[in-house]
Amino acid sequence: MEHGVVVGTGRRAFLLALAGGALGGGGLLAGCGPSGSSAAGSPSSSAPAPVPVQVQVAVDGVSAGQVASRRPVVRASVTGGSLASVVVTGADGAAVEGSLGSDGTWSPTAPLALGAAYTATATAAPAGAAASSSPSGSGSASPSATGAAAAPGAASAQVAFTVAGADQVAGVKMMPLDGEVVGVGMPVALIFAVPVPVADRAGVTGAVSVSTKAPDGSAVEGAWRWVTDSEVHWRPRVYWPAGTVVSVKAAMTQVRVGGRWGSSDRAADFTVGDAHVSTADTDSHQMTVRVNGAVARVIPISAGREDADPAFVTRSGVHLVLEKHADFLMDGRTVGQDYATQVKWATRIANSGEFVHGAPWSVAAQGHRNVSHGCLNVSDANAKWFFDLSRRGDVVEVTGTDRAMELTNGLGDWVLSWEQWTAPQT
Numbered sequence: 152m153e154h155g156v157v158v159g160t161g162r163r164a165f166l167l168a169l170a171g172g173a174l175g176g177g178g179l180l181a182g183c184g185p186s187g188s189s190a191a192g193s194p195s196s197s198a199p200a201p202v203p204v205q206v207q208v209a210v211d212g213v214s215a216g217q218v219a220s221r222r223p224v225v226r227a228s229v230t231g232g233s234l235a236s237v238v239v240t241g242a243d244g245a246a247v248e249g250s251l252g253s254d255g256t257w258s259p260t261a262p263l264a265l266g267a268a269y270t271a272t273a274t275a276a277p278a279g280a281a282a283s284s285s286p287s288g289s290g291s292a293s294p295s296a297t298g299a300a301a302a303p304g305a306a307s308a309q310v311a312f313t314v315a316g317a318d319q320v321a322g323v324k325m326m327p328l329d330g331e332v333v334g335v336g337m338p339v340a341l342i343f344a345v346p347v348p349v350a351d352r353a354g355v356t357g358a359v360s361v362s363t364k365a366p367d368g369s370a371v372e373g374a375w376r377w378v379t380d381s382e383v384h385w386r387p388r389v390y391w392p393a394g395t396v397v398s399v400k401a402a403m404t405q406v407r408v409g410g411r412w413g414s415s416d417r418a419a420d421f422t423v424g425d426a427h428v429s430t431a432d433t434d435s436h437q438m439t440v441r442v443n444g445a446v447a448r449v450i451p452i453s454a455g456r457e458d459a460d461p462a463f464v465t466r467s468g469v470h471l472v473l474e475k476h477a478d479f480l481m482d483g484r485t486v487g488q489d490y491a492t493q494v495k496w497a498t499r500i501a502n503s504g505e506f507v508h509g510a511p512w513s514v515a516a517q518g519h520r521n522v523s524h525g526c527l528n529v530s531d532a533n534a535k536w537f538f539d540l541s542r543r544g545d546v547v548e549v550t551g552t553d554r555a556m557e558l559t560n561g562l563g564d565w566v567l568s569w570e571q572w573t574a575p576q577t
Contacts, residue, residue: 204232204304206275210312212412218315219269220412221262222404225310227255227273232306235274242268262404262415266316270309277304321345321408325401325417327543332424335392336471337544338564339385339399341417346380348409349577355408359401361385366394374573378558386564386572390546391423393443424542431527433465433551436518438507438527440537447540450533451518453510455525457552462488463524465549468556469565470500472545475538479508483524490524496534500527500547502561507547509534 211224227237237257239247247269248260263269322344327333339361347355356375363371373387398420403413431438433454440448455465479497481504483490497508503525510517510528517528527549529537546565549556556566564572 202231202278204275204277204306205230206232206234206273206306206308208237208271208273208308208310210271210310212407213310213312218319218412219263219312220404221265221314221320221415222259222402223263223312223314224405225257225271225273227257227275227308229255229275232275232277232304235276235305237271237273239269239271263314265314265320265414268311268313270311272307272309274305274307277306315412319411320414321347321411322414323401323403323417325399325419327419327421329419329421331419331421332542333421334472334542334544334546335390335423335426335428336469336546336562336565337391337423338562339397340562341383341401341403343381343408345409345411347377347383351407351409352377352383354406355403355413356383358403358406359385359399362398363387364396365392367392371395371397376564376567376572377576378564384562384564388569390426390428393423393426395423397421397423423544427540427542427545429537429545429547431547431549433467433521433549435551436521438529438547440540442540448533448536450529450537453513453516453519453523453528454521454549454552455523456521460488461554464552464554465505465521465523465525465527466501466503466554466556466560467549467552468563470505470547470549470556471562471565472541472543472547473499473502473561474543475499475541477538479506481506481508481524481526488524495531496538498534498538498541500561501556501563503557507534507537 206227206229208225208227210219211226213219213223225237225239227234234255237251237255239249239257239259241247247263249257250260251257257271324342326340327337341355341359361373363373365371371387371391373385375383375385377383399418401417404416406413426443427440429438429440431452431454433452436452436454438450438452439446440450455463457464476497476499477495479494481490481492481494481497485504494506495509497506499506505525505527507527507529509531510523510526511531513522513528514530516522517530522528544562556563558564558566
């Protein structure tokens with residue numbers, strides 16, 4: 152017997168088959184008919200024995216030492232009859248809501264409980280038996296399931312399985328969030344709590360659909376790339392068109408991650424807002440902010456000073472807005488520097504600590520010299536204006552220094568060209 156597959160056979164059909172064989176040997180008994188006739192010559196004795204109905208049931212991915220995902224696929228198949236129902240029950244006997252497809256596959260409506268035990272029961276009716284218009288798959292004691300179980304010659308089979316426990320699943324987060332309005336540089340990102348082996352990565356991205364619709368009705372070209380061994384991003388070829396609508400569905404409970412199942416499915420519908428693209432030139436000490444291509448404001452800046460510690464040099468390259476804080480402690484002690492300053496209207500553009508923020512102490516230098524610890528210093532008034540304008544995924548392109556922005560420093564996706572982004576990975 153195939154592991155994880157249980158076969159059931161209709162008992163009455165099996166007994167009828169045995170009885171037919173015994174009668175076939177009864178030709179030696181004397182008959183009441185004319186001389187030379189026998190029961191073997193009668194039409195009833197020459198009819199073939201009925202074929203017993205058989206049903207098989209199995210759970211995808213369940214074999215020795217393995218457990219089911221939170222959205223298991225139960226598969227049932229029948230010979231000599233038709234499938235009547237697939238019912239999954241918990242340890243307490245309560246039926247699980249689910250749906251049964253025409254191909255005999257059953258799946259739950261909602262993810263099953265972590266670490267819980269279940270039993271799947273498939274019931275089949277013999278050929279020619281009265282059946283309902285469609286098999287039952289809701290998990291309840293439906294009339295079709297009850298009737299099939301009572302029908303002469305019906306068969307059923309069961310398989311028990313256990314859902315992966317908390318220590319057997321890989322946690323996964325996704326961004327953007329459902330309903331979020333994002334900037335034109337924002338990628339779709341899946342972040343796993345554990346490293347994803349190379350062998351499992353195609354399965355992960357293959358389980359995610361990214362549907363896009365630009366304002367002109369066209370789809371937006373994009374591609375996946377693993378930026379770390381636990382994080383994969385989908386980025387458009389060029390910045391999103393403003394107004395694009397995006398729908399992401401990630402069936403992570405159906406994928407393997409290093410011998411574990413994904414912990415939960417993810418889904419989000421988000422919209423790309425107006426195009427906010429800022430260019431900060433550390434040589435001219437100006438940041439030009441454009442909204443949908445038009446200059447909205449030119450802001451004097453003071454970037455990281457370049458005549459002291461190299462760690463203070465602002466990174467050149469495309470940064471994306473990550474988060475905002477109306478008040479924030481710039482604590483250089485977290486990166487080995489001896490300063491801690493409270494600032495207002497801080498818009499983060501890199502995980503390494505680069506912000507656009509208010510710096511009233513450096514207003515005289517803004518527009519003239521670079522004196523900061525790496526952030527883009529602006530006046531409090533300009534910081535507030537930029538803070539109010541910005542959303543996650545807005546673009547800040549920094550130029551003028553020889554220190555490059557890194558791919559993994561927050562959302563550094565755009566430091567790679569399209570050819571680099573789509574190049575094969577090993």
